[in-house]
Amino acid sequence: MKESRLFPWLGVIFGATYFLVPLIATFEFSLRMERGRYSFEAYRIVLADPYFQASFGYSAVIAVCTILVGIALSVPTAYVVQLKLPRLRPVVEFITLLPLVIPAIVIVFGYLRMYNSSSWLPLTSSARGTDLLLTFSYVTLALPYMYRSVDTGLRAIDVRTLTEAAQSLGSSWPRILLTVILPNVRVAVLSGAFLTFAIVIGEFTMASLLNRPAFGPYLQRIGANRAYEPAALAIIAFAITWACMGLINLFAAMGRQTQRR
Amino acid sequence: MAFLTIEKLVKTFGAQTTVKGIDLAVERGEFVTLLGPSGCGKTTILRMIAGFETATSGTIRIDGKDVTNLRPNQRHIGMVFQAYALFPNMSVADNIAFGLKVARKPSAEIAARVKEMLELIKLPDLGDRYPYQLSGGQQQRVALARALAVKPQILLLDEPLSALDAKIRISLREEIRAVQRALGITTIFVTHDQEEALSMSDRICVINEGNIEQLGTPFEIYNYPKTRFVASFVGTLNILNGRVLDSTSGRLSIDDQEVITARGIGGASTGDTLALALRPEALSIGHANGGSNNLTGTIDEVHFLGSVVRIRVRFKDNIVSLDTFNRPHSAPPERGQPVTVNFTREDILVLDRPAI
Numbered sequence: 001m002k003e004s005r006l007f008p009w010l011g012v013i014f015g016a017t018y019f020l021v022p023l024i025a026t027f028e029f030s031l032r033m034e035r036g037r038y039s040f041e042a043y044r045i046v047l048a049d050p051y052f053q054a055s056f057g058y059s060a061v062i063a064v065c066t067i068l069v070g071i072a073l074s075v076p077t078a079y080v081v082q083l084k085l086p087r088l089r090p091v092v093e094f095i096t097l098l099p100l101v102i103p104a105i106v107i108v109f110g111y112l113r114m115y116n117s118s119s120w121l122p123l124t125s126s127a128r129g130t131d132l133l134l135t136f137s138y139v140t141l142a143l144p145y146m147y148r149s150v151d152t153g154l155r156a157i158d159v160r161t162l163t164e165a166a167q168s169l170g171s172s173w174p175r176i177l178l179t180v181i182l183p184n185v186r187v188a189v190l191s192g193a194f195l196t197f198a199i200v201i202g203e204f205t206m207a208s209l210l211n212r213p214a215f216g217p218y219l220q221r222i223g224a225n226r227a228y229e230p231a232a233l234a235i236i237a238f239a240i241t242w243a244c245m246g247l248i249n250l251f252a253a254m255g256r257q258t259q260r261r
Numbered sequence: 262m263a264f265l266t267i268e269k270l271v272k273t274f275g276a277q278t279t280v281k282g283i284d285l286a287v288e289r290g291e292f293v294t295l296l297g298p299s300g301c302g303k304t305t306i307l308r309m310i311a312g313f314e315t316a317t318s319g320t321i322r323i324d325g326k327d328v329t330n331l332r333p334n335q336r337h338i339g340m341v342f343q344a345y346a347l348f349p350n351m352s353v354a355d356n357i358a359f360g361l362k363v364a365r366k367p368s369a370e371i372a373a374r375v376k377e378m379l380e381l382i383k384l385p386d387l388g389d390r391y392p393y394q395l396s397g398g399q400q401q402r403v404a405l406a407r408a409l410a411v412k413p414q415i416l417l418l419d420e421p422l423s424a425l426d427a428k429i430r431i432s433l434r435e436e437i438r439a440v441q442r443a444l445g446i447t448t449i450f451v452t453h454d455q456e457e458a459l460s461m462s463d464r465i466c467v468i469n470e471g472n473i474e475q476l477g478t479p480f481e482i483y484n485y486p487k488t489r490f491v492a493s494f495v496g497t498l499n500i501l502n503g504r505v506l507d508s509t510s511g512r513l514s515i516d517d518q519e520v521i522t523a524r525g526i527g528g529a530s531t532g533d534t535l536a537l538a539l540r541p542e543a544l545s546i547g548h549a550n551g552g553s554n555n556l557t558g559t560i561d562e563v564h565f566l567g568s569v570v571r572i573r574v575r576f577k578d579n580i581v582s583l584d585t586f587n588r589p590h591s592a593p594p595e596r597g598q599p600v601t602v603n604f605t606r607e608d609i610l611v612l613d614r615p616a617i
Contacts, residue, residue: 158344164313165346165404167333169360169411183350 009095017023019140030231042232046222052233055218056201062131062214063200070146073139079149079181082159096147099140104205130210137206142199146192154181155190156170158240190251192242202237212238262325262448264289265310265415268603270319272305280318281304281471292438296458297468298494307417307451312336323414339408339446343420345400347392353403354379354388354393360411381440394465398429402586404439407443416441418450422457434461455495459483467491469473492538498542499581500612503537505529511539511606516577520554522609536612543608544583546572552605556581560598574602 031038046052081092098105116134117125123133139146159181166176182189207214209223219237223230263286272280280302287293295303308314310321312333322328328336346355354375361371370613379385382402392400401421404539418437421429430445438461441448452458458465467474467482467490475482475491477607486492493500502519503513508529511522515537522537529535561580562573570593581602587593594600 157349158346159346161342161346162348164311164333165340165348165407166359167313168311168336168338169338169407169419170334170337170363171359172334172363175363180348180350184348186350189519 013122023235026231027235029215030228030235033228040209042228043236046229046232051218055213055215057157058213059201059207059215060197062135062138062212063197066142066200067146067196069135069139069143070196071189074143074147074150074192075185076177078147078154079159079177082154083163089133092147092212096143099142100144102128104137104141104203104214105209106207108137108138108206108209118222123239124210130212134210134214135211137210138196138200138203141206142192142196143202145195145199149188149192149195153185155247156188157181157184187254191248198241198244199238262289264324265449266320267306267310268320268322268323270306270309271317272302272309272314275316275607278288279471280309283468283471283473285466285473285476287447287449287481289447292441292448292450292461292463294450294452294458294462294465295468296455296465296495298453301468303451303453303468303473304419307419308450310415310449311338311340311417315443315606329362337414338392338412338417339411339413339415340407340417340419341401341404341421343423345392345397345404345578347400347407348391348405351391353384353390353392353395354390356387356392357406357407357410364411369589375420376411378410380444381409382406382436396429397425397572398433401425401433403437405440409446409522410438414447416446416448420452421450422454426462430457436542437461454506459495467494469494472516475538485537486610486612489538492610492612497541497582499539499541499583500540501537501581501607502537503533505531507531508533513609516554516579518556519558519575520609521606523606524609526611538610538612539604539608540610541571541581541583543604544581545581545603546585546600547603551607554604554606556602559598560594560596560600563593563596567591574600 030042031040033039033041076225077092081089091237100229111133112124115121115123115129123129158193162184163176166180173179201215202219204216204220208217208220215237219230219233265285265287267283267285270285272281273276283302283306285293291530292566295306295504297303305314307315309594310350312328312331315505316329319329320327323336338449340513347353348359351359353441357375357378358371361374366374375517376385379388382405384399384402386397387395387617388405392403395403401424404421421437427432434457450461459482462479464476464478465482466476469490475487477485480497484552486495492498501515503515505526506512506519508526508531511524511526512520513520513526513535526535526559542564556576558576560572561575564571564573565587569586570587571582571584573580573582574595582604
């Protein structure tokens with residue numbers, strides 16, 4: 001007997017309404033800057049704002065640095081855990097999940113206490129040092145996503161046999177990691193990278209408390225002082241996040257297609 | 262001196278000893294198979310030769326050089342794995358070239374060697390393909406070419422045919438043996454498949470519970486097994502209980518019927534019970550092969566297997582199986598029919614312990 005589909009559809013409609021109505025309302029509001037007609041004036045102003053460009057550019061650079069450090073940290077760790085220390089997997093997974101349960105504000109206060117200008121490693125005493133600290137903060141924040149993506153990717157391939165095959169052909173560990181393992185978890189790494197990018201672009205707490213000119217604090221400042229531009233910025237931020245998610249899905253689908261072959 | 266020498270090799274995992282003091286000498290260009298059931302330690306021995314496992318004690322020498330504590334990438338060995346282990350991100354040509362690139366060979370030499378290897382494995386036009394575009398048999402041939410491209414001192418084959426279907430397995434084992442002979446490369450082959458071992462090897466090393474049970478040519482292993490384990494593991498075997506009547510002349514009694522063995526049963530006393538083994542192909546119904554031993558029994562079961570008919574004959578307590586060719590013009594014997602089973606005195610293998 002065919003079950004009634006009414007209730008599932010009601011659930012979908014309710015969920016879609018819950019998420020879409022505020023988004024549509026925000027979008028609609030962002031178009032009403034000019035009295036009496038819809039226009040993209042708010043978007044034009046936002047995109048032309050040098051602070052927007054500077055803060056977005058800054059966050060994008062920090063995001064790329066975060067991704068590179070995240071890959072450098074996660075890939076060898078997940079690889080070694082899978083190959084040599086499988087018993088440590090629960091411990092490492094627990095550690096990588098900690099940033100999800102420890103609030104960002106607690107982490108950043110911890111960093112400020114550890115690396116302030118009078119500490120043994122005064123990272124906050126210079127702009128570049130603080131940028132470095134912000135990058136490491138973001139690496140911590142994105143660690144659950146990056147590590148789990150990489151770990152999932154590694155589980156999908158026969159890491160041990162590929163490693164042994166490369167070893168038997170005379171390859172060293174760094175070469176194995178760079179030429180054999182990393183290319184084969186490319187899709188997983190890209191998924192982690194896009195998630196990291198999305199997180200870093202919108203992050204406010206760490207950038208604000210470390211006083212860096214990132215996109216998150218810029219969003220907050222505009223939101224506090226303007227009417228239509230914050231709505232346009234919110235839509236732009238959504239678009240960036242969704243673009244990242246779309247790219248994750250695209251690469252995941254490509255990966256699945258390659259595996260099926 | 263042998264090319265590969267293994268002396269008193271031991272491997273323990275925690276409290277369990279997997280390899281219990283193996284000694285093995287393999288000559289240059291020889292094809293030696295480590296044969297045994299799952300968990301007997303054969304793969305562990307191979308992995309210790311490759312350097313993927315560290316020996317608990319003992320030494321491994323290749324061409325006189327002690328490699329026991331060398332890292333895998335310093336041993337100059339080639340290895341083919343059961344799961345192919347081709348690098349999925351690289352084309353066939355790049356897979357074969359991998360070891361040569363690691364060794365920093367000139368690109369012209371790499372290209373020539375890759376071409377040579379592709380021709381050797383009879384896949385000259387598939388260099389640009391990726392592993393996922395190849396069949397299992399083709400992938401394993403590429404894995405073989407990749408292992409051979411670096412001209413290793415020793416080729417290690419870890420059950421390379423297990424993942425393939427029966428037809429490909431047979432053709433590939435012939436190809437592997439032909440390539441090995443052509444290159445004259447010293448090869449250690451691990452398998453649990455007795456047919457593979459018998460058909461491919463110069464010598465077979467039968468392993469059980471971490472010990473070498475017997476080392477010999479396929480002919481010796483099959484026809485002259487030294488232990489009950491070898492006799493039962495290699496080939497199909499009928500095991501019967503026989504009572505010693507006269508150890509000097511080799512007279513034995515099987516279910517109160519007298520037979521004579523040509524094998525020595527010295528050390529056994531009159532009245533001792535011995536485990537005797539008879540290969541199914543050594544037995545015939547009636548007096549067809551003119552052997553001096555005859556046992557009378559009744560047909561217990563007849564299985565028609567197409568070209569072969571497997572017949573089970575019961576004497577009293579002992580049962581034997583024997584195979585006869587299917588002859589379309591004469592019907593197979595029927596259950597309950599009395600028959601005489603004939604075999605020669607050389608066909609009786611005397612095993613170490615009584616059958617249970």
